[in-house]
Amino acid sequence: MSEPIHPLFVPQRLLLGPGPSQVHPRVLQAMSTPLVGHLDPVFLHIMDEVSGMLRQVFRTGNRLTLPISGTGSAGMEAAIANMVEPGDPVIVGVNGVFGQRLAETVRRCGGEAVEVSAEWGQPLNPSEVRQALSSVTRPKALVVVHAETSTGVLQPLEELSQMAHSWGALFIADTVTSLGGTPVEVDRWEIDVAYSGTQKCLSCPPGLAPITLSDRAVEALHARRAKVQSWYLDLSMIERYWGEERVYHHTAPISMCYAIHEALRLVLEEGLEARWARHRAMSDLLLGGLESLGVLPLPDEGYRLPMLNAVRVPEGVNEAAVRSTLLNEFGIEIGAGLGPLKGKVWRIGLMGESATRASVVRLLDGLMQAMAGVD
Numbered sequence: 617m618s619e620p621i622h623p624l625f626v627p628q629r630l631l632l633g634p635g636p637s638q639v640h641p642r643v644l645q646a647m648s649t650p651l652v653g654h655l656d657p658v659f660l661h662i663m664d665e666v667s668g669m670l671r672q673v674f675r676t677g678n679r680l681t682l683p684i685s686g687t688g689s690a691g692m693e694a695a696i697a698n699m700v701e702p703g704d705p706v707i708v709g710v711n712g713v714f715g716q717r718l719a720e721t722v723r724r725c726g727g728e729a730v731e732v733s734a735e736w737g738q739p740l741n742p743s744e745v746r747q748a749l750s751s752v753t754r755p756k757a758l759v760v761v762h763a764e765t766s767t768g769v770l771q772p773l774e775e776l777s778q779m780a781h782s783w784g785a786l787f788i789a790d791t792v793t794s795l796g797g798t799p800v801e802v803d804r805w806e807i808d809v810a811y812s813g814t815q816k817c818l819s820c821p822p823g824l825a826p827i828t829l830s831d832r833a834v835e836a837l838h839a840r841r842a843k844v845q846s847w848y849l850d851l852s853m854i855e856r857y858w859g860e861e862r863v864y865h866h867t868a869p870i871s872m873c874y875a876i877h878e879a880l881r882l883v884l885e886e887g888l889e890a891r892w893a894r895h896r897a898m899s900d901l902l903l904g905g906l907e908s909l910g911v912l913p914l915p916d917e918g919y920r921l922p923m924l925n926a927v928r929v930p931e932g933v934n935e936a937a938v939r940s941t942l943l944n945e946f947g948i949e950i951g952a953g954l955g956p957l958k959g960k961v962w963r964i965g966l967m968g969e970s971a972t973r974a975s976v977v978r979l980l981d982g983l984m985q986a987m988a989g990v991d
C-alpha cells in the first residue's frame with residue numbers, strides 16, 4: 617500500500633524574490649468566486665472591464681489590449697510570433713536572461729535576430745542600437761526589455777522607440793517586471809507592442825500575460841504574408857473572442873480573469889503615480905539599510921529598478937547559505953544571480969504588495985542575522 621497523499625500544506629513565505637510577489641487577500645478571494653461559462657454575458661462583461669483597466673495601467677487607448685492565457689513568456693512569444701515573419705530582420709537588445717530569451721524566440725519564429733549586447737548590469741547603448749538598425753535593410757522591429765529582472769537594470773525606452781520608428785521598425789517592449797511599479801507610457805512613448813505578466817508589480821498569481829498592440833502593430837498583424845506559426849497565440853483569432861464578435865478560440869482561464877480583475881482594481885484604487893512612488897520609496901529605504909550592511913547595488917544610479925534590487929554579495933559571504941537561512945529560518949524568499957551574475961548578486965524584489973516598509977524592515981533584520989551567522 618502506498619502512503620496516503622495529504623492535503624496541501626504550504627508555509628507562509630514573505631516573497632521578496634524576482635516574482636511571484638505577495639498577493640492581496642482580495643485577489644485570492646476573487647479566485648474562489650464560483651465559475652461561469654466563458655461565453656456567459658456576466659463573464660463577457662468582466663472581460664471588457666479587465667481590458668479597460670489594462671488600458672489604464674498601460675496608459676493607452678489601444679483597442680487590442682487583453683490578457684494572454686499563460687505566463688509572461690506567453691506574452692513574449694505572442695508579441696514575437698504575431699509581429700515577426702520568416703526572414704524578418706529584428707534588432708534585439710541583450711543584456712540579461714530575458715533579452716537572450718527574446719532573441720531565441722525571434723529565431724524560433726524564423727526571424728533573423730540581430731543582437732545588440734551590453735554587459736550584464738549595464739543598460740543598452742543607444743548609439744549601438746542605432747548602428748544595428750542601420751546595418752540591415754528594412755528592420756521589422758526593435759525589441760528590448762524595459763526592466764531586466766536578471767540584472768535589476770531599467771532601460772529608458774523613449775529614445776529607442778523614436779529610433780525604431782525613424783527606421784520604419786515596430787517598437788516592442790517587455791514590461792513584465794515594470795508594469796504597475798514604474799512608469800510604462802505605451803501611447804506617449806509610442807510602444808507598438810508591450811506585454812507583461814501578472815505575478816510581479818500587479819501582485820496577482822502567475823498565469824496571465826497582459827498585452828497591448830498599437831494601430832500600427834494591428835496593421836502589421838493583418839498584413840502578414842504567412843499565418844502566425846502559433847495557433848494558440850494567434851492574436852488575429854484571440855482578438856475576435858476578446859472583441860465584439862465573441863468567437864470561441866480557447867476556454868478563458870476564468871478564475872485567473874477574476875484574479876486580474878481584482879488585482880487591477882487594487883492598482884487603480886491606489887493610483888498609478890502613488891504606486892510608482894511607493895515602489896521608489898521602498899527601494900530607497902532598502903538600499904539605505906543595505907548600504908549600512910556593506911551590500912551595494914549592481915546597476916549605476918539612474919538605471920536601478922525600484923522593484924528588483926540587484927545587489928552585490930559582499931566579499932567572503934556565502935550567498936547561497938544566506939539565502940537558505942533567510943528562507944528556512946525567517947520565511948523570506950530572495951533571488952539568486954543568474955548566468956554571469958550567479959554567486960555574485962542577490963535579487964531582492966519589492967513588487968506590488970511586497971513593496972512595504974514592513975517587508976523591508978523584516979528583510980534587513982533577517983539578512984543582518986543570516987550574514988552574521990554564516991560565512
Ligand code: PLP
Nearest residue numbers: 687688689714763765792793813
Ligand atoms: N520577461 C521578464 C523581464 C521577466 O522577468 C520574466 C519572468 O521573470 C519573463 C519575461 C517571463 O515570465 P514568466 O516567467 O512569467 O513566463
